[in-house]
Amino acid sequence: GVAKYHEKVIDHYENPRNVGSLDKNDPKVGTGIVGAPACGDVMKLQIKVDDNGKIIDAKFKTFGCGSAIASSSLATEWINGKTVEYASKIKNDQIAKELCLPPVKLHCSMLAQDAIQAALKDYQKKQAKTAEAK
């Protein structure tokens, strides 16, 4: 259907922040790839974490609607420079509120929350592996 996008969505859509990829084989990088079954949109979000648990880089690539692109762009802005703890608490309704997403677009912001969680999980899995190897 035709959705009317809020100007904040259009801003992130036209000038997405932090688009790109990090090296997924880097032990300090966590990669999350999630999809929305309803629409088939896919979002990849990556974080790079330093030894103090601080996110020093965040990148995304989203193949999806404007709201999904804006949600992931905003998510990378919010988590960059923050701790993994902080990032783990970001909820989709905060993203939806900031972008003024209408109800039919809530799952787009959910995708961003899921992508952050998946990236954190991947990072933690890698950390556990590194610890085992020592």
Ligand code: FES
């Ligand atoms: Fe599915 Fe936006 S319409 S992610």
